[in-house]
Amino acid sequence: MVTYRKLQQTGGEEGSSFLIILPKDWVLRQELGKGDTVVVAEREDGCLIVDPRLPKAGEPRTTTVQIEANLRWEITSKYLLGFDEIRIASGEPITSSQRLELKKIISRFVALEITDEITHDDGHEIVVRCLVDPSTLPVRKAMKRMNLIASRMLNDALTAYFEGTQDIAEDVIQRDEEVDRLFFLIVRELRSAVQYPRMSEIMSIAPVEALDLRLAAQYIERIADLSVDIAGRTDKAPAASFIKRMESIVDKVKDMLSKSVENLFKFDSEKVVSVIEAERELIDDIGKTRQYVLSKSDGEPHTELFVIDSLLRIGEAAKDIVDLALPQS
Numbered sequence: 001m002v003t004y005r006k007l008q009q010t011g012g013e014e015g016s017s018f019l020i021i022l023p024k025d026w027v028l029r030q031e032l033g034k035g036d037t038v039v040v041a042e043r044e045d046g047c048l049i050v051d052p053r054l055p056k057a058g059e060p061r062t063t064t065v066q067i068e069a070n071l072r073w074e075i076t077s078k079y080l081l082g083f084d085e086i087r088i089a090s091g092e093p094i095t096s097s098q099r100l101e102l103k104k105i106i107s108r109f110v111a112l113e114i115t116d117e118i119t120h121d122d123g124h125e126i127v128v129r130c131l132v133d134p135s136t137l138p139v140r141k142a143m144k145r146m147n148l149i150a151s152r153m154l155n156d157a158l159t160a161y162f163e164g165t166q167d168i169a170e171d172v173i174q175r176d177e178e179v180d181r182l183f184f185l186i187v188r189e190l191r192s193a194v195q196y197p198r199m200s201e202i203m204s205i206a207p208v209e210a211l212d213l214r215l216a217a218q219y220i221e222r223i224a225d226l227s228v229d230i231a232g233r234t235d236k237a238p239a240a241s242f243i244k245r246m247e248s249i250v251d252k253v254k255d256m257l258s259k260s261v262e263n264l265f266k267f268d269s270e271k272v273v274s275v276i277e278a279e280r281e282l283i284d285d286i287g288k289t290r291q292y293v294l295s296k297s298d299g300e301p302h303t304e305l306f307v308i309d310s311l312l313r314i315g316e317a318a319k320d321i322v323d324l325a326l327p328q329s
Helices: 024-029 071-080 096-106 139-163 166-195 197-203 207-231 240-265 269-295 301-324
Strands: 008-010 017-019 039-042 048-051 062-066 085-090 112-120 123-130
Touching: 039 197, 062 071, 071 085, 071 096, 071 166, 096 112, 096 123, 139 166, 139 207, 139 240, 166 197, 166 207, 207 240, 207 301, 240 269, 240 301, 269 301
Parallel strands: 062 085
Antiparallel strands: 008 017, 039 048, 085 123, 112 123
């Protein structure tokens, strides 16, 4: 709903203050009254936000879900929505198998822990709390950590595939869980930055920047998934001739990824141009390598083509990340 209000000046033409009348329906919906405090915050684009929630930003937020429901989805959604306390309720005593399932679910999230179990007249509850403070693990620091893990996963996945080393491949697959945990934490914090202007100030993240960081985190998470896919193709080492042909492609993809993520935190126009040009070269190199794989009669063409295509998609993700970077001024 959009309403229009005219500014009113107090004290006549010489008055130093201006007033605006808030819509009555909005005031009633927010359960506000005479003497209540709201906070007026100015955004970077000059807009003013009148927010009755700002005084409550930072206070614990609690929600309740039923254990009989789709518990994995419920907890994921409440965590991403920024709830600090999730109460898992049941009309019947909570079984050991249900407790084990709950522990398995919350292990996917950073700092989500069971802190209490309560029995009362209406039923039973397990209390799960998020013990992380955005100030202790800022979004940018979490993203750098997430990218470091994803980059190492890519390195090790390629090593495992080219050498046919199953142990390294299995380790890559296991590390994907850590990337997912950081991804969920980043999304949670960025949602809070968008929803609560006060949290945006604390995190030093403007709402428009939160959108870009959210996309970047998704691309990095995708790179980790593609690394897992490559590791999953590990069997016997491919032919030396194929490995030799792939060296320049691998080096190019790694360089693109490094430059694109660095540019999220410190803009460098030369790196932007470098990644854009590298993507064009990558597409050409991969096209030629595909033709080479299809033309030879030995080896595992389907697996080799899968790895080639995965590297192309990682390069495209790096290009997408660098597209999000903007000059700081």
